[in-house]
Amino acid sequence: MSQAVTAAHASAIEALHTAYLAALDKGDMAAWAATFASNEASYFCISAENDRRGLPLALMYDDCRGRIDDRVSFVTKVWAGTYQPYRTRHFIQQLSMNVAGANQYRATSGFMIMMTPEGGATTILTSGEYRDLIDIQGEGDQCRAVFRERRTVYDADVLPRYIVFPF
Amino acid sequence: MNAPMESFEQRWTSSPEGFRVPYEVFTDRAYYDKEQEKIFRGETWSFVGLEAELPNKGDFKATAIGDTPVIVTRDQVGQIRVFKNRCAHRGALLVREPRGNVKSFDCVYHQWSFDLTGALRGVPMRRGVRGQGGMPPEFDMANFGLDALRVESLNGVIFASFSSTVEPLLDYLGEEVVDTIQRIFxxxxxxxxxxxxxxxxxxxxxxxxxxxxxxxxxxxxxxxxxxxxxxxxxxxxxxxxxxxxxxxxxxxxxxxxxxxxxxxxxxxxxxxxxxxxxxxxxxxxxxxxxxxxxxxxxxxxxxxxxxxxxxxxxxxxxxxxxxxxxxxxxxxxxxxxxxxxxxxxxxxxxxxxxxxxxxxxxxxxxxxxxxxxxxxxxxxxxxxxxxxxxxxxxxxxxxxxxxxxxxxxxxxxxxxxxxxxxx
Known part of the structure; x- marks a missing residue:
């Protein structure tokens, strides 16, 4: 049985997408992590090739909230000074949204990431699809959306460079 | 653009302080081309895949040795074969997908068909159409198989070589590398x-x-x-x-x-x-x-x-x-x-x-x-x-x-x- 998405929920989900893109485009890893549910959440970034072949190997495999927080520390602390900085611009377009349970939605969006290395020209990093499980927390106009799970399936068969930031 | 190196006579000089590598080896096209000939297509064994990637007869994967495109496949009797990924007719890329399963390799250009051993099995319009065209009588399908490479596997790790004179794989790898491969695989x-x-x-x-x-x-x-x-x-x-x-x-x-x-x-x-x-x-x-x-x-x-x-x-x-x-x-x-x-x-x-x-x-x-x-x-x-x-x-x-x-x-x-x- 299909259920309608309430206007408040739709608007919370749109705000979640915006917060995610804004965090990565600013290189703000803490803000990226804050878009995920604080107790139980996961982030997977996997190639379309492995996804098609039914193989589990991921580029990033953060299967619990602790590992999402650890990824923030890897990028900001352990790797600091190691990688050549690059900036990104994320663009998304929502493709589908379905009710998955009480205050929970499954959504898919197409995305494209532009990349600009320090001192370099802007190129496409990859395009792909976000497959999300989104929780709505709170009621009415005060509600807020968070990712319970974000599965990023990227199109590039060969990544154009080494990767530091999540997609 | 660097001038081509004549006969490639190079001399590297090291000092008592240590071994020296000239930076041009990383940038010069002449080195790159020589490597393709003498290393990747020379007296070496290159890795091309794992047998576990090709569990079934007819499974194939496309890869490359250096920059030469090759096909790795498992034929009808289960033997692993490696060919240049190039039709024997007009040189078109035979396989365009990264992997798959086929009964034969069919070139999209003129539909020449090769079996899993690389032998040419089909040439459309070979005898002409309504008495016109067709291949000359001298044409012998046996002369137009795919270019096959030498293949050896060690515990499911597949290596191939363009050389007919390179030493056997185990000798090429040496005892400690063989042990390392056998330990993991x-x-x-x-x-x-x-x-x-x-x-x-x-x-x-x-x-x-x-x-x-x-x-x-x-x-x-x-x-x-x-x-x-x-x-x-x-x-x-x-x-x-x-x-x-x-x-x-x-x-x-x-x-x-x-x-x-x-x-x-x-x-x-x-x-x-x-x-x-x-x-x-x-x-x-x-x-x-x-x-x-x-x-x-x-x-x-x-x-x-x-x-x-x-x-x-x-x-x-x-x-x-x-x-x-x-x-x-x-x-x-x-x-x-x-x-x-x-x-x-x-x-x-x-x-x-x-x-x-x-x-x-x-x-x-x-x-x-x-x-x-x-x-x-x-x-x-x-x-x-x-x-x-x-x-x-x-x-x-x-x-x-x-x-x-x-x-x-x-x-x-x-x-x-x-x-x-x-x-």
């Missing part, structure tokens, strides 16, 4: 997936990087921070007898380094922070799965393969060349077919360590690219390989660049470069 494996990464640098910078124990705990701060590898650990830096291949190994020790010794060794290092703690330390909670206790083995096999065990991550990394300043790394991760669920989960968590975004491998891509950017000119200037004494000798530690020198000595031998060491 000791039972049926399960493929976990591939990662592919384009690197804006010369493939030999990665060959150096994977033969370089010196950088392990300095570039890869994750190693150091979480104690996966520190230079204070016991290790070996070995080569095979020919010194083409290298085996870098951390061995279990009864007397681990004290905190104060680690602090002394890394006192000049920009980040040695053992106070940093993981929110989810289960990424490092692996399982002992080899009796010898080794937790880190980096086995570079000349010219295009790296076989690795880092904790519980098992992987092959294949280099595919595109140009003097471009190559691709294809990572294939695997576990064992008999892994229980917990072991599969351990390998998935630890897969975060490696690959294009790997916690201890992202920086290798960066290291290759920053060298490539800096050596674009000053081709006769040289890099220095001196740590550990500047000679290609096996040592029972990892504070050395010796295996990189072994690589270059062989490189010179393959390309006919004269090496001079000035006293």
């Amino acid at each position: 000791n039972r049926p494996i399960r493929i976990m997936g591939d990662q592919r990464q384009y690197v804006h640098g010369n493939w030999k910078l990665y060959a150096e990087n994977t033969r370089d124990p010196y950088h392990g705990s300095l570039l890869h701060l994750f190693h150091n921070t979480f104690g996966l590898y520190r230079a204070t650990q016991a290790g070996v830096s070995h080569m095979d007898a020919s010194k083409r291949h290298s085996i870098l190994k951390v061995v279990a020790t009864a007397t681990p380094a004290s905190e104060s010794e680690n602090k002394e060794v890394y006192k000049d290092v920009r980040s040695y922070n053992t106070d940093f703690h993981l929110q989810d330390p289960s990424i490092l909670a692996g399982r002992k799965e080899f009796d010898d206790g080794s937790t880190l083995i980096i086995n570079a096999i000349f010219p295009n393969l790296l076989l690795q065990q880092i904790a519980n991550t098992l992987a092959v990394r294949q280099s595919v060349t595109y140009a003097p300043d471009a190559f691709e790394i294809v990572w294939t991760l695997f576990g064992y077919a008999d892994d229980d669920e917990e072991m599969q989960m351990i390998r998935m968590k630890q897969s975060n360590l490696i690959g294009p975004a790997g916690l201890i491998s992202m920086e290798d891509g960066e290291a290759v690219e920053i060298v490539q950017e800096a050596v674009v000119r000053d081709g006769k200037k040289t890099s220095l390989l001196a740590m550990g004494g500047g000679r290609a000798e096996n040592v029972e530690h990892m504070i050395t660049e010796a295996p990189i020198i072994g690589f270059w000595e062989n490189y010179c031998r393959y390309l006919g470069i004269t090496q001079v060491r000035v006293a």
Whole structure:
């Protein structure tokens, strides 16, 4: 049985997408992590090739909230000074949204990431699809959306460079 | 544009301070073309795949040796075959998908059809149409099979060679590399997936990087921070007898380094922070799965393969060349077919360590690219390989660049470069 998405929920989900893109485009890893549910959440970034072949190997495999927080520390602390900085611009377009349970939605969006290395020209990093499980927390106009799970399936068969930031 | 090198008479001079490699070797097209002829298509065995990638008859994968496209397939009797990926008619790419399953290889251009042994089986309109056209009577299908390469496998690891005179695979690899392959491929494996990464640098910078124990705990701060590898650990830096291949190994020790010794060794290092703690330390909670206790083995096999065990991550990394300043790394991760669920989960968590975004491998891509950017000119200037004494000798530690020198000595031998060491 299909259920309608309430206007408040739709608007919370749109705000979640915006917060995610804004965090990565600013290189703000803490803000990226804050878009995920604080107790139980996961982030997977996997190639379309492995996804098609039914193989589990991921580029990033953060299967619990602790590992999402650890990824923030890897990028900001352990790797600091190691990688050549690059900036990104994320663009998304929502493709589908379905009710998955009480205050929970499954959504898919197409995305494209532009990349600009320090001192370099802007190129496409990859395009792909976000497959999300989104929780709505709170009621009415005060509600807020968070990712319970974000599965990023990227199109590039060969990544154009080494990767530091999540997609 | 560099002028072509005539007859390729090169002379490299090293000093008492160490082995010297001229930067032009990373940028000059003449070196690149010579490598294709003398190394990738010469007296070597190149890695092309794992038998586990081709479980069924008719399975194929497309890959490349150097920059020559090849097809790896399993024929109707189960034998592994490797062909140039090129139709014998007009030279079109025969297979365009990265992998698949077929009964025959059919060229899209004129539909010439080859069976899984590479023999030509079908030529449309061979006898003409309504008495017109057709192939000349001299045309013999037996002369137009696919170009086949020599193929040998060791424990399911497939190598191919363009050479009819190269020594047998086991002799080429040498005893210690054979042992390393047999240790990791000791039972049926399960493929976990591939990662592919384009690197804006010369493939030999990665060959150096994977033969370089010196950088392990300095570039890869994750190693150091979480104690996966520190230079204070016991290790070996070995080569095979020919010194083409290298085996870098951390061995279990009864007397681990004290905190104060680690602090002394890394006192000049920009980040040695053992106070940093993981929110989810289960990424490092692996399982002992080899009796010898080794937790880190980096086995570079000349010219295009790296076989690795880092904790519980098992992987092959294949280099595919595109140009003097471009190559691709294809990572294939695997576990064992008999892994229980917990072991599969351990390998998935630890897969975060490696690959294009790997916690201890992202920086290798960066290291290759920053060298490539800096050596674009000053081709006769040289890099220095001196740590550990500047000679290609096996040592029972990892504070050395010796295996990189072994690589270059062989490189010179393959390309006919004269090496001079000035006293």
